[in-house]
Amino acid sequence: MISPILPTYARMDVAFVRGVGARLYDAEDNEYLDFGSGIAVNCLGHCHPNLVKAISEQATKLWHTSNIYQIPGQEKLAKRLCNSTFADSMFFTNSGAEAVECAIKMTRRYHDANGHPEKYRIITFEGSFHGRTLATIAAGGSEKLTKGFGPVVDGFDVLRFFRDMRKVEEKITREAAAIMIEPIQGGGGIRPVSAENLQILRDLADKHGLLLIYDEIQCGVGRTGKLFCHEHSGVTPDIMPIAKGIGGGFPLGACLAIEKVAQHMTVGTHGSTYGGNPLAMAMGNAVLDTFDEESIIENVQKMSDKMRIEFMKLRKKYPEIIEMVRGLGLMMGLKLHVEPRDFIVQAFKNKMLIVAAGENTVRILPPLNITTADIDDAIKLLDKTCSDLLKKM
């Protein structure tokens, strides 16, 4: 008989009952080191006291009103995000896919308002992941995402993840509206896009009148050692969907945009019942407060230097297991010679949690406030995982 929950996930055989920092506990109080952070979500670890306080206090005051009333927390969070990015305006959502949907709608609306309704196609890249709605699976494009859900939503041209993005120019048609890319592909296997390639895409977008969209849902909010990943390159987008880390574990996303795009999203053009409700805003603001108070971005830079060095040592020690270390900040990938699933299961047996990705890679996405002691523990567990797998080879 089918379970009362759709069987869409191959879930690990564990249920956690509590979490503290980078550690999770099951009902028998077994401790797991969580270097997956709920897929790059729990950026301040589990139950950070500031977030517990923020949600508890807000819960005693007001949860939800809908967007037909003023929500001061939205004004506050939006101003902060605008002040620290390229953006002039934003729309709050509950998830990443909704933020990408908003980016797609903004793109179409922008060209329509400028007298070019024929410009609706968005160029995306193989290996990308933009969500699970009908439009965002079409944007990701892989058969794994779209099979059985046809007809696939029209309007996406999924190109190869070119080493040299100048090749994109050949694929720009008169219907092209935007280029959308993750500055580091997350689900695709921690594949970074170089600063040169981002600049090439920016130049192509400007030359051909396209918008440039960065999906920073996974790589944003401090994950790579800058507030947003593209800051490493200095090349800004026109639209940027974000989610995951910004809510610290509360479902929250946003789609940020420059004025020339945002101005066309007038009254009635878009909406969300829950998006940006007072509880979500309390969490988003508390996440950014804590980033400031605890110098979280600086911590990412320090910890990632240490983690990278330790990973390189592991690669040297276990060349049969680890092929390559890649990524930026605390968004790291180990490209493997073994099956990622076997690696993840073995790490799980050793009480460490990490996440699968494409290209035979596992993702290491710890909370951004980890300590050197956490990294030492992680390296011990990964060392044991490699040595266990080696014995089985």
Ligand SMILES: Cc1ncc(COP(=O)(O)O)c(C=O)c1O
């Ligand atoms: C880059 C990227 N875009 C979009 C999404 C979709 O976000 P959500 O699952 O919150 O809809 C994800 C989720 O993993 C992601 O990593």
